[in-house]
Amino acid sequence: MVIGATGQIGRAAVGALARDDWEVTAVSRGGGRDDGWPEGVRVARADRTDDTVLADAVGDGCDVLVDLVAYGPEHARQLLALSDRVGSAVVISSLSVYEDDKGRNFDTQEEPGGFPEYPVPVTEEQRTVAPADTSYSTRKAGLERELLAAGDRLPTTLLRAGAIHGPHCRTPRELYFVKRNLDRRPRRVLSYRGESRFHPANVHNIAELIRLAAARPGSRALNAVDPDAPTVVQIAAAIDAVMGVETENVLVDGPPPSPTVGATPWSTPVPVVCAMSAAERELGYRPVVRYAESLPETVAWIEGRLGEGDWREAYPKMFEVYGDLFDYAAEDAFLSGSGL
Incomplete structure (x- = not known):
């Protein structure tokens, strides 16, 4: 059973599991396909925030429950309440749970x-933020803490995703x-x-990790x-390269000028x-796609969405998170003032 099946990871995960001969029930609020x-994929409509509705969707039980929309400790407790009907779980977390040795983190x-300032690369041994109800990161940490502590009741693989694309x-x-x-x-x-590196995570690679973890239950x-x-x-x-254009980079030392x-x-x-060595060791994981190889699919999707109108209407969450990414007047003023 996959909760959040029509989201970006869910669509890929359901397909990967079904093609691996799992009998998959795709659960989403809209019940879409x-x-x-x-x-052979079955669909079901359920709002995971409603404990009764989710329990009804699980029904007599499932071998593996994949939860792509769990965000806090209350969702961990919700899953644990179903542990007598679920063999194991795979749950999406985030690399934002990590903090550095000085207690600095994404918050x-x-x-x-x-x-x-994390080590390069960050391994799963890196310490994590203290669970709290104050942010996305601390809530994900709380989710992790409760599920890992109850591994004897519900073996759960937590996947700390990077910049999903x-x-x-x-x-x-x-x-x-x-x-x-x-x-x-x-x-x-x-x-x-232009030297920043923020590790991306393609939905198809995450789906492959989910597929492997489903077949190898564990608390990790x-x-x-x-x-x-x-x-x-x-x-x-x-x-x-995908779009067939050439653009000049204007490289700025240090942080954004505005x-x-x-x-x-x-x-x-x-x-x-x-680092991905732990997944390679524990699951036999090998990536199914590299970043540049995945871009034609991503670029085509974005271009299609932009064709529907203003980018802020096509991607309202993007505007909410990042603000005005296309302030061309400010860019031109900077370039002109810099004599470029």
Whole structure:
């Protein structure tokens, strides 16, 4: 059973499991079906925030429950209440649960000197933030803590996903370059000299991890990222190649010169790069796609969505999270003032 089946990860995960001969029930609030799923996939409508409705959807039980929309300890307790009917679970977490050795994490990144400096690469042994009900990261940490503590009742594989990308994403970071290319912007400003690395995670690679974890139950937390952690310059060049354009990079030392100039969705002062050796060792994991190889599918999806109107209407969550990513007036003023 897959909860959150019509989301960006869910669509890929349901397909991967069904093609691996699992009998899959795809659960979502709307009860929808993806055109790419095999015919044998069953669909069910359920709101996971309603304990009774979710329990009814689980029914007599399932061998594996995949939860793609669990966000806090209350969801861990919800799953544990079903443990007598569920063999094992696979639950999506986030690499944002990590904190560095000075206690800095994603929640402190906006403070002066507050961006975390993780080892490169980050392994699952890196310490995590204290569970609390104060942020996405602390709630995910609470989710993890409760599920791992109850591994004897419900063996759960937690997948700490990086910067998720692929079709159906509500906040596609690739939009930053795709729209600029569509708008025929000849230059782009990149802070930190375009050298930032924020580890991406393709939905198909995450789906492969889910498929493997379903067949190998256990109580564990594993990183879930792509084999590549490209720099911003490399990401931009790869998107240009897909779209058949050439764009000049204007590289800025240090942080963005203003809030709406040079701040890409990947821009960080230090790298955030994770290791995948534990998943390789415990699950026999091998990635199914590399970042650049996955871009044609992602770019086509974004272009299709942008064709429906204003980017803020096509991607309202993107605008909510990142603000105005396309302040061309501010960019032009910066370039003009810099004599570029």
